[in-house]
Amino acid sequence: MAARDRDTARDGGAGRLAEYRRRRDPRRTPEPVPDDGPLPRGDDDTFVVQEHHARSLHWDLRLERGGVLVSWAVPKGIPADPGTDRLAVHTEDHPLEYAGFHGEIPEGEYGAGTMTIWDRGTYETEKWSDREVKVVLHGARVSGRYVLFRTRGENWMIHRMDPPADPGAEPLPESLRPMxxxxxxxxxxxxxxxxxxxxxxxxxxxxxxxxxxxxxxxxxxxxxxxxxxxxxxxxxxxxxxxxxxxxxxxxxxxxxxxxxxxxxxxxxxxxxxxxxxxxxxxxxxxxxxxxxxxxxxxxxxxxxxxxxxxxxxxxxxxxxxxxxxxxxxxxxxxxxxxxxxxx
Missing domain, CATH: 3.30.470.30 (DNA ligase/mRNA capping enzyme)
Incomplete structure (x- = not known):
């Protein structure tokens, strides 16, 4: 991802959204599909988590970086406890306009299903490299220090670095005999x-x-x-x-x-x-x-x-x-x- 940031400076970012555009037909999906051209300039401080009821439910974490939203699909949601690491699959970059998208992606289209905004806010970057991203999120439902680290291919893990978001929360029991x-x-x-x-x-x-x-x-x-x-x-x-x-x-x-x-x-x-x-x-x-x-x-x-x-x-x-x-x-x-x- 650091290399892609350098490429953005050389080519105006024209290639950052090529994969995103290739997968979407603006005539068939309500998702934002901006025209090819220079990427917008932002403050690299916006994040959004979208709940995506597609073929399988997952949550998409998106971080503004270099004029796009760098994205991960998190099948079980953002962890609230440092004792639980969760898989985060790195996906294609999305346009900045996607941070406000919610709606129904039609059947037959890539990512078909319902997309809602689960949380959004601002974030601070502590480290950003091709293999590790450390950020501090400031949202309504998720806040705190998180690290995403690459394990293999497009598979990453997301780990909460702060204490539990809710210190009093207890996990579900492994097993219970009914009354x-x-x-x-x-x-x-x-x-x-x-x-x-x-x-x-x-x-x-x-x-x-x-x-x-x-x-x-x-x-x-x-x-x-x-x-x-x-x-x-x-x-x-x-x-x-x-x-x-x-x-x-x-x-x-x-x-x-x-x-x-x-x-x-x-x-x-x-x-x-x-x-x-x-x-x-x-x-x-x-x-x-x-x-x-x-x-x-x-x-x-x-x-x-x-x-x-x-x-x-x-x-x-x-x-x-x-x-x-x-x-x-x-x-x-x-x-x-x-x-x-x-x-």
Whole structure:
């Protein structure tokens, strides 16, 4: 990249965007495709991170340098912790106008998909060479000292040099055994103290979503493969937000669907000690409803009506969960009760 900066001084930068232009037809894409000619002069202090929902979700880090945006595709997002290095694939230089681009790149075009601006701001350069770039980013969502270092070919790694952006953040657990319900023959008497859900009769799955990717464990906490067409789209729906979800895979309207009924970890914060009522409201706020996943409904204080609906729909039963109960991994007690729809 240092050599390319020298070339810019000799030829006005005419060749810096040749690869970018070769891959894009301005008649078919809304992306900025400036005419060939001298590159604009800037202060080499602008950066942008764009969330790119293309064939696979990734984040594009772009740094203004020598009249272009030098770019890397970061599959799992910019690391917020120095203990986590992430792959950053060096891509073609982009025009400065791309720092403000967001929109839909049409199907069939290079990079087809949705591009949004995830963060932007200014940066300072501490070092810039063909193999190592050290910068200090000043953005709304990402700030601090970072180094990008080349490993092989166009593959680089990005490392946070500062302490964690959020010192209190905790990583997702590697594995968790789900909480189970105790079997009971009738609903609790104090229904106002409970929330009620349908028992769907499906396969229990916990979904660990991070960096746009999803992995699953089963009812015994063992790693399992995810259903086709679920893990990737669910990961893309959460974007950069890490989350641990509890649910079951069941037939719904003739299609296998992941029905989500609890959230156990979100944005670096464990929620196991939060009461069921608060966890459910947090889950509802995520708006997780897609083609293969759905937030399961819950009904505070109305067990009789839920049980009657379960019988009418031919469902196995009803789950009664105390509104003030924490989540106990691997536990089974009266805080969660499974009542069959038919005795």
């Amino acid at each position: 189970e319900a105790a079997g009971r023959v009738r609903l609790p008497r104090d229904q106002d103290a409970y929330g009620f859900e349908f028992a769907w009769g499906g396969r229990r799955l916990l979904a660990y979503v991070e960096g746009g990717r999803t992995r699953f464990t089963d009812g015994r906490g063992r790693a399992v493969g995810g259903p086709a067409g679920l893990g990737g789209p669910l990961g893309r729906a959460m974007g950069a937000r890490p989350v641990l979800l509890d649910g079951e895979l069941a037939a719904l309207e003739g299609r296998e669907t992941y029905l989500i009924f609890d959230v156990l970890h979100l944005d670096g914060r464990p929620l196991l000690d939060e009461p069921y009522r608060r966890r459910r409201r947090t889950l509802d706020g995520l708006g997780l409803n897609g083609p293969r996943w759905r937030t399961a409904p819950w009904f505070p204080g109305d067990g009789d009506a839920v049980l009657a609906a379960a019988r009418a729909q031919g469902l196995p039963g009803v789950l009664a969960k105390r509104l003030d109960a924490p989540y106990e991994p691997g536990g089974r007690n009266d805080a969660w009760r499974l009542v069959p729809a038919r005795r």
